[in-house]
Amino acid sequence: MAIEVRIPTILRSYTGGAKVVEGTGDTLGDLLTDLDSRHSGLRARLVTDAGALHRFVNVYVNDEDVRFLGALDAKLNDGDSVTILPAVAGGAFGFAAAAAIAQHKLAAVATVADGEAGRRVSAAR
């Protein structure tokens, strides 16, 4: 059996557009190495040169954030589900937006470099 991995839109260029891919590994680090053998370049987008998870990447094993489970050393089991997501401004903010987007069936995709703005705001403070 394998581990199912959900890929966010921005990283699907590495998976030939696939939303979900499969891999194996006893830890998250092993899994990412395994995935990289078939989806070259993916690992480098998630793990820094220093060997830590990228600051703006969140990885969840069965809905739980791996940073609290040992990060790249987090243990995995067959049948686990891994979800990779970029970090975004959250809260009820996102909830309201998600609900409304579903309602309005907006086809548009975000076009603005929003994270850049976030950093500018913090720099300006």
Next chain:
Amino acid sequence: MARYDSLLDACGGTPLVGLPRLSPTVPAGAPPVRLWAKLEDRNPTGSIKDRAALFMVRAAEEAGRLRPGDTILEPTSGNTGISLAMVAKLRGYRLVCVMPENVSTERVQLLRMYGAEIIFSPAAGGSNQAVATAKQIAADHPDWVMLYQYGNEANARAHYETTGPELLHDLPTITHFVAGLGTTGTLMGTGRYLREKVEGIQIVAAEPRYGELVYGLRNIDEGYVPELYDATVLSRRFSVGTRDAVLRTRQLVEVEGIFAGFSTGAILHAALAVAHEAARAGRRADVAFVVADGGWKYLSTGAYGGTLADAEEALEGQLWA
């Protein structure tokens, strides 16, 4: 019952209520596992954000950043805006909110009723876009004051000084605190306070998992983590899908009579996960979680419909760990 000099003085001091019907049943003689809901919808404008708004405005006043008649500008999709609008009205400021154009009509109506002015940002960029738009507007109006809840220490301090102490006072045996993760103010402030006072306490975050559009960045480096966030305050962090959040929200009103917004459903989902884990392990647990707001502002989403039976069936096997 209590008497207050003004609405602002009636902020906080919310009830903590037990949920005997949603708490896991444990075998006779086993240590009890109990769920407790902190009813933050009982704040002056109906959400936990009144605490943060009041503290942020007070801090700006004390620092001399805000003077009567000034204009406050804030990116917010609703609760913080509604809270700020009330505080601004009572303390003599003008409020301009920047929010995605697709927030629910109830929110817009409420904000206008409280006297706030609204500038809409494009829906597609979600909250990050609202932050960006607010920043542009702030550059055009250097005299306007942006409290910036994502990076304002008074947001977290509100919870360090009020929410945390209230919880400890009402539930000295608390073992877990579970809340939503937005600006992260609630979890950072309450979490820090409880960690200082309660040995071994678990601070658990529930973050909503949004639809794909919300994550529609062009690349990972455009990601955003609120400046207030400090991961060392948390013990665990769960990502909760919208479906789970909706079903738990419905279960809460159906089983315990608490009519809450959807972030509370996500929070309850995480609270139930840790409560059931404790029950299975035979450990005593007093799990307190936040009811961030009531359901009124979300009725127009239509997500409260359908039967609980459907919800329960769909929920089978959905518990974590």
